[in-house]
Amino acid sequence: MVRTALYVLGGILLGLAIHLVVILTLPQLATGTVATRLAGLGQLDKIVLLDTVKPGAPNPLRLDPELDYALCRLDLRSAPGQVSGTLPLSFWSVSVYDTTGSVLYSTTNRDGIGQTLNVGLFDPAQTRLLAEQKLDIDTGQLIVETKTDDVYVVVRLAPPQPVMRDRYAAQLSKLSCKNIKT
């Protein structure tokens, strides 16, 4: 009886080990992660509007059907990145994802940036150059330091009324996504 109880205890401990292995390896083993989906959609230095979510249609990224989304991919190896433009006076937000799908930075237009979006993305080495004033950037540019050189920027825009959707999406598509000339 005691021996059976010890085996059960061993089973519980082994189960906890299995649990930890499952939790820690799942992000690497999963195929339909946000990182792989962003990689499939994002284009280098180009704004891509994500399809509007239609009723009944697949929505693997779980996008909010009330919002419009713009996505762009940046490679910071050669130079810092910049996403800029003017957006309508409505709620919008910007978030920066790394290649694992984690959000490195996010903000909304309530943070005092109004209608003007101007985000500069710098890797740690470029941030150091920035601190040493060896890089010229726009006045008022929002400086974001990234851990990695490959990043995705997602801009969310909320049209106040459905009838304004096309006009807002057109404004979103005019955003600029590029590397800064240094």
Added chain:
Amino acid sequence: MRFLFNLVLMLVVALAVGFGLSYYALNDGRLFGAVQIGPWTAWPRSGLPAPDPYTRAYLARTGALQLGQGEGMQFVATIDSDGNPLNRACRYRIDGNTPTATFWTLVPIAADGASIARPDGPPGFESGRIARANDGSVQLYVSKTLAPLNWLEITGNGSFQMLLTLYDTTIFTNTGTGPAPLPSIIREAC
């Protein structure tokens, strides 16, 4: 023979504990990083630059484009306030106040994330386009059959989920009193 029995028992216990605990952690998750307010569940650390391993595994499992911490917070409900799974055959009333946010949306979806709203109607509720009571509270109806006040028609059969997304919210930044309450989901008729 006894040794073989004990060995099999140990493996069965190990697999049940290992995979069962993992399933619980990534579905209910209350002991592992998820926050539950009534029927609503959220993973508050999903929008951080370095989420904990459980949140990271949850994000990998769902594949959803999560909001950054500075953008807002998304809550999912798969059950009503009495703990019964949401079913499209029933009429639900979402009743109460919402936390401070620039705006919010409430969208019914299927398990695969597809919107189940009527194809030629609005995809969900948006806080700026609903009628409210004098005290600012909301009464929203989600059902296949006609309902009063703010009504969203849904289609199809079987279970569903509701996504409540609060943009620019302060729900987890209140000091001392914990997160603000969220509306109840009340099943009215099936």
